[in-house]
Amino acid sequence: HLGYEQYGVRERFNDFSRAFWDIMDEAARRPVDFVVIAGDLFNKRAIDAQTLIHAIEGLKKLKEQGIPVIAIEGNHDRSYYRDGISWLQFLCHQGYLTLLAPVMRDGAPVLGQWQSDTMRGSHVDLLGGRLRVYGLPWQGAATNHSMEGLAEALASVHAEEESAGVEYRLLMMHTGIEGIVPRVQGLPSMAQFQPLQTYVDYLALGHVHKPYEFDGWIYNPGSTETCGAEESAWEDRGYYFVEIDTDEPEKVIDPNKAARCHRATHLVSKRRPFVRHEMRVDGLSEPDALYARLEDYCRREGYKHQESALRPLVQIQLIGTLNFDAGSLDLSRMEEMVKSYFRPLYTRVDNNTNDQDYIPEGGEIDGRDRSAWHVLELRIFEELVSRDNRYLPAREQWSTVLADLKRMALEKDDPASIAQYLRDKRAELLVT
Template sequence: MTVRFLHTADLHLGKSYRNSPGEAERYADFFRCLATLVADALRERVDFVLIAGDLFHTGQILPRTFALTIETLQPLKDAGIPCIAVEGNHDWIHRRDSISWMEALSQMGYLALLRPTRTADGGYRFDPFDPESGLGGQLTLKGLNIYGLGYIGAQAGNHVPRICAAVTTTRNLLLFHVGIWSYSPVEIGNMQPDEALPLAEVFDYVALGHGHKPYIVSTPAGRPYAFNPGAPERVNFGEERYDKGYYLVTVDGDDYRHEFRPTAPRPMYSLTVDLEGAADAETALERFRARIADKLGPLADDRRPLLELRLTGRVGFHPFELGRERLRLVLDELCAPLHVEIRNHLSLVSAGGGAVTEKKSLAEIEREVLRELIGSRSDYRGREDELVRLALAIRDQVLKGDVEGEELLALLEHHS
């Protein structure tokens, strides 16, 4: 029997930019992306759809996000195409006395949420999925046994032997929200390639999620066994370098043929603009205009882009004179961006008495203060640079609202 399925992950429904003029349009991007995947699944007449975690951007979503999710998934339900999912770290709800949005979707029949049971000795038990309760760890479709395991934290590799020991069937697939070090661009929630390798002995196809960059993991003999499609929409700056899409998989007997199908994410650019030597703000602004126009070139996409800009260089005026609003007016003329984030790393250079004095940028001052505070503790000496990077990374994630408490804890544990 030939079986076809669509494998996606990290849809991040509900993601937007808080208090940004483009908030509503950016919010809609992720639902448009899911709607495209649903339409592709219908057109390709797949037997089922796999979502390997992070359907939502946060566990506590708005009611309208839930309503739009139902509306977008409705065509799959109407067509009788099962949607099987696991929870990612962003889907987690920490108040376990409350039903999660993922559990609600499962009970309503819009997806089958797979979640194993833990045994008294710390092992795993994959109970058959019960459509009535919307709970279970395993289901069988078209002769394939599909097991599900969501995000289990920074020590995921230690759980692999227990996961494998709980599976006694053949023709197995595993949905697992985890990354593989050396492939995944994320900092936490990964396991080493050798820790993941035993999965290849039990599962014919491991459907990964978590890292937003697509990759394929193979055994030492060269057999591909684990696949991460990445996020089909660009979620964070830096992802403009990644291919975006999903896997369309065809199974003939024991033969798995995977095809990466590209999606059409919103244009995103991370640019560094060097304003070295600009004597005044007006000169810097004109140089900024020319360099942005050169870097962007002709825009092939009609959608308003997302921009992250880093201003660098030593200048002869106070960096505050080149304010965000002045820069935004120039950008609106050039490309009318939907959302802009600007990091001002300009430093002031002043001449006096024949000597040139360079004043540090705000970012440099911030790093130096942190380094001094960290280095004042003898326990941390020799690790100052590493811990400064960690502190700034946590600061940035918290300000963007893109991180949950468990992720911060795992990040700290990774550096402890």
């Protein structure tokens, strides 16, 4: 997701680039035989020059060492128009990576060796033809149909691959598995991946930012930087270092896992700390009680980040049922409190609370008798103002004030007169 200026903070743009560079540096340091990127190298289709420079900065380190990079397009990378050129295609044309893009026929990929002149093809062969890397870019709503066609195509060439000396097959797909993240809908089920297992040794997935792996052949490393606050709960996001040995697999495989001839080591990417805290407000009867609870949290947790090399991002979410008027909350005051304890790069306090449902006490007045509406209205106003401790001592008087304000507004009284009436009543009724 290079180029993502999260929350409008420019330093976040640099954070995503640094996470990418760190991985490229690690690949060059080891060094690896090749690198695969399963989509969404960029955060959006229309990138600026600085984003492109940062991408080249990372990729050229591998190019200089002769380490091939194989990639596919994700939903964020694709060009705006069917006949348009994406920035990944530009990088491919410049020799920084190989972009796999099979020809699609009737919604299914046609298997064919990647060709540099057309920049089209479903796969490339590496390590003297012993290892084949397939790629299926983002298919959107057509993913399920494309997977069915891919499984059939792989089955049809399997014998040919065996005779050609292909010993290991890696497939990249920019999609996820249904149910991994509940809010992400429209993904294939695990059952729909099963037909691929016979013909694929390693399935490298993208799209879903939560890390997961299954059955020794499906791997999704998760996002390298935190694209959304909910990702902060998935601390082990990053990338994989994979060792493959088809001659003596016992040298690399983990006996406790189902992998057949590889060991996939999940590595956590270097990234800026992201603190997300859900603070319940149930039972708090006034804003000061809420501020005190927040300060208690900040006092306990803030010091952990005071000396951090990278200043954290902090998001506070207020949840639960609010027992007083949400308009009396001073979110700016709360954000300043967070800043004083955490020294964050960015902070935000979100009010995601629910208003308390109104349930009238007693059942003798239900509103069907129009003559009793005024009494019912006063009772409702009284119960509502009682939920805020500031108005509780004079709740009966405040209910009358609210009724008067409503009447004055309906009669189109002068707004200045209405405001003055409210100021006078506040001075009279509020206990200081």
